[in-house]
Amino acid sequence: MLYGKPYGEADVQGPSDEQPEQLAARAPSGGRGGGQGELAGRERALPPAPTPEQIAARALASVPSGPRLVGEAVVREIPREFGAGTRVETLWWRAASLRAGCPLVCVSSADGGVGRSALTVGLGGLLALAVPDPVVAVDATLRAWGGLEHRVARRSSSTVWDAVAADAGLAEGGAAERLTQVGPTGLRVLVGESKLTAQRRPPTWPEMFGVIGHLRSVYRLALLDLPTADSTSTWRALGWSTVPVLVSRATVDGVQHTLRLLAHMRGAGLAHVPDRAVVVVMATSPSVAREVRAVEQLARQAAAELVRVPYDPGLARADPLDPRALSKATRSALTEVAAAVIDRCPVEPAAVLGPGSSASNGED
Template identity: 30%
Template sequence: MAIKRNGTNESDGAGVHDGSTGELVDASSGDLAASLPESLSIAISLPTTVHAAPEDELAVAIVEIPVNPGAVEVTQPTTTSIDVVQPATTSISVVSEESVIVPLPESDGKNYTRRNRRDGEVSTTPETASMLTADRLIEKNHKRRTAPEGGWNAFVYAVTFHLVNRGDSPKVRARKELEARIDKQFVGGARFVPVLTRKGGVGKTTVTALLGMALADAREDRVIAVDANPDRGTLSERVNKQTRSTVRDIVTLAPTITSFNDFSTMVSRDDTRLDILASDTDPLLSEAFDENDYNVVADLAARFYSLVLTDCGTGIVHSVMRATLQRADSVVIVSGGSVDEARLASETLTWLEANGYGDLVKNAVVAINTATQGTNLVKLEEIEAHFKSRVREIVRIPYDPQLAAGSVIDYATLKPLTRASARELAALVMDGLPVRQGA
């Protein structure tokens, strides 16, 4: 070990030279510490430590020369310079209002339209791609009109191999227009139409059945006629009975009727798909059918039917009549052809006006049954003129032997004039019904 003292290296020995006197001082003496200078530096050279990788690390080394973690070469990071390019300045030129607009090239007027040009005609100038439209290139398939109905027009359509179609005959067109009026569509709930008069025996029940059959025959929805006569009505006898149920059964079983199938088991249906709900056959029970009972029946009928006709009794002051008129969207007044029958029908209108049903009177339709006695002795034109001053429309119901019998009505075998009158009555009633509920 070499000791550097004041810049002079001395050899290791038994003593140390005194720097101030130059004498050798005994190192073993106790004055050695006192003789040492205040500043003393010692330089020691150590051997370089070499790290040797174990054999197990060398066995799994990826490279042939293992990395010596004891000697890591640190490289000085290089400086990367980035050149920033100044974006070029974009100049916007403003065109003054005095700039000249280059006009489109002149054409002959046929380059952009094919008007007044026959198919296949070549344009004098080149056409643009927009001229190749579907209307120009695709052959239109014209829909063939439906085959005409009625006499001569149908014959001409057949002999010309469907080339000449003159359409339906005037008679057929009138029939289809009438059917369209009867098949009027509604928005909302059911429509109620009571048929009433103050006098019995004028054909009120027959008119109710005829009206219902004409409606059901032309319409696709459901139509029902309810016999609300508290004095033993006969509406159910106008069709073939299919059940013994009555309005009383509807009232009793109302909580259990949850579907149309449940309701349909209590009505009778004829060939026109008109459903009829019978009244009580026992006069003692029929008197018990009151306003509340009718409301129960009407509420259920409104759930399953679009049109509800009500065959009312002659007692217009009965509570059932009040409930019927409160639901009515229109009314049909039935009158006979005699003097007293026409007068009582007119008094029915007066009673309605006096009790707050003036709107129903203005919208009413009067059906004059010409099959009653005395019709041939009176002037029907005068009766019609009287009612036209009070109601919306008048319809004559002609005499028909099947109706006069007072039994089951077969709508298909009625006289053509009778069916035409029933259809006219149905169309007039539909004309007066609102499309929307409450309108």
């Protein structure tokens, strides 16, 4: 079960997903390459291939590691790619002051194919730079074709199915760390299960909720890459979330569909979702039509905040994603999304006195 009192639990009923019982879980395996140098005068062998552990260590080594104590918060160094200024400094300050309990950021959309996975990893990768403790992103699509696995380099074969098999053991020791992949900024990623066999399969909603509950006892912040918001279970997850994030394509139809989703949720008694929702409009080309900008104004009134992310080839490619390598405009937009998310997360009172911060502490 999820920790804390969920929003809207009485308003939306859960699903009755029926899938086979779990039968087995495959433990992750790894290998170690090696080679010997040849004698002088002969061609030397290639250097040994890096092990998964070495790959992960290199990724973590590239993350800024110079935290400083400011008041009671350990504030990490801001990478030069994200510049300076009150907005980014406040983001880093509040990210360092998140309250215990692991805020839950749920990413969904009214339509498919809008770039949810790219945004989840891009946003999570940025937050992993700002939050001193590990941040995790989870493929919660419950499908065998989730997008998170294409956005991070694999260090093991572990998937969300192995997390289901671990059950309560997921919260013990380093079990969760062994099952997650590590992105270039230190973001932990629990990728989806791509096999459909008697031994392995994507989890059901009850199994996924159990995994999330255990992970929240391990990590400081969690992001969920949810399916499209066309089921009661996805609505329930959005209702439980600390910060719901709704992704839309930068088209008139795409933004209008998001507007309808927000209206339907209000009508279903889940008004707190649009009241807290951050709408992210993903541009699919370098230019955005004037009509899209007009309908975006309506979405700004219907949700808590709206941010448009410009078109970026780094987001469009199905490759491992490092937010530091994106264009300046995209990094700026992702910073705005991250700030909007962290502004709605509960923080310690000292963070309110941080540079440029408001009186809000992310609570109602």
